[in-house]
Amino acid sequence: MKSTMLIDLHIHTYRYSGCSILDPVDLVRRAEELNLAGFALTEHDYVWTEEEVRELREETGTALVILRGQEVSSPAGHVLVFGCYDRLDRLPARDMLSRVREQGGVAIPSHPFRYGDYALDSLDLLAAQLAEYDGFEALNGNQTDDQNSYGMHAWERLGIAGTGGSDSHEVDMVGRFITEFTGGIQNEADLVAEIKKGRCRPAVLRHARIIHEIIK
Numbered sequence: 001m002k003s004t005m006l007i008d009l010h011i012h013t014y015r016y017s018g019c020s021i022l023d024p025v026d027l028v029r030r031a032e033e034l035n036l037a038g039f040a041l042t043e044h045d046y047v048w049t050e051e052e053v054r055e056l057r058e059e060t061g062t063a064l065v066i067l068r069g070q071e072v073s074s075p076a077g078h079v080l081v082f083g084c085y086d087r088l089d090r091l092p093a094r095d096m097l098s099r100v101r102e103q104g105g106v107a108i109p110s111h112p113f114r115y116g117d118y119a120l121d122s123l124d125l126l127a128a129q130l131a132e133y134d135g136f137e138a139l140n141g142n143q144t145d146d147q148n149s150y151g152m153h154a155w156e157r158l159g160i161a162g163t164g165g166s167d168s169h170e171v172d173m174v175g176r177f178i179t180e181f182t183g184g185i186q187n188e189a190d191l192v193a194e195i196k197k198g199r200c201r202p203a204v205l206r207h208a209r210i211i212h213e214i215i216k
């Protein structure tokens with residue numbers, strides 16, 4: 001039987017996100033305690049270098065999968081980007097997407113419901129807004145329960161890839177929301193490929209029960 005992999009796809013550490021108090025070593029330990037398969041580092045407009053990730057691995061001795069991504073402060077809102085390592089925040093949204101495409105990456109609007117600028121009956125509008133992207137973050141640790149509930153509602157109906165991420169800025173948040181993968185993920189290329197195939201789902205730990213509660 002193929003096991004699933006649970007990965008927190010949205011994490012900020014204090015090393016590169018001024019708004020975070022999360023120590024990278026504490027992050028690793030907490031993710032291990034929670035039995036996550038791994039996590040993605042998605043600092044604001046900064047991508048950890050491979051060398052920096054290697055150092056964190058050596059310092060902690062962890063076997064977790066650590067993925068390099070970024071949360072781009074795009075004029076169109078925050079966007080999680082994987083598989084493209086350029087600085088993208090000064091680009092208009094369309095140019096950012098072109099750059100991500102050129103490099104074979106994926107772009108996923110983060111916490112699209114956080115600011116409440118959605119209407120419960122506007123799934124068509126949402127689908128149009130998301131059409132340019134590779135999916136969307138349905139579950140986010142900094143959205144309200146109602147917003148996450150709407151995220152799951154939209155994900156179930158739109159038929160596009162959905163992710164979950166804690167958006168952790170402190171250790172207690174780690175793993176609050178996660179993305180469940182059925183394919184093996186060892187690196188960013190695997191991650192991008194699985195998201196492009198839509199082989200991922202937003203989840204929480206003990207997801208069956210908790211997602212049920214969120215959706216009611």
Ligand SMILES: [Zn+2]
Pocket residue numbers: 071078110111
């Ligand atoms: Zn954000």
Ligand SMILES: [Zn+2]
Pocket residue numbers: 010012071110167
């Ligand atoms: Zn974030």
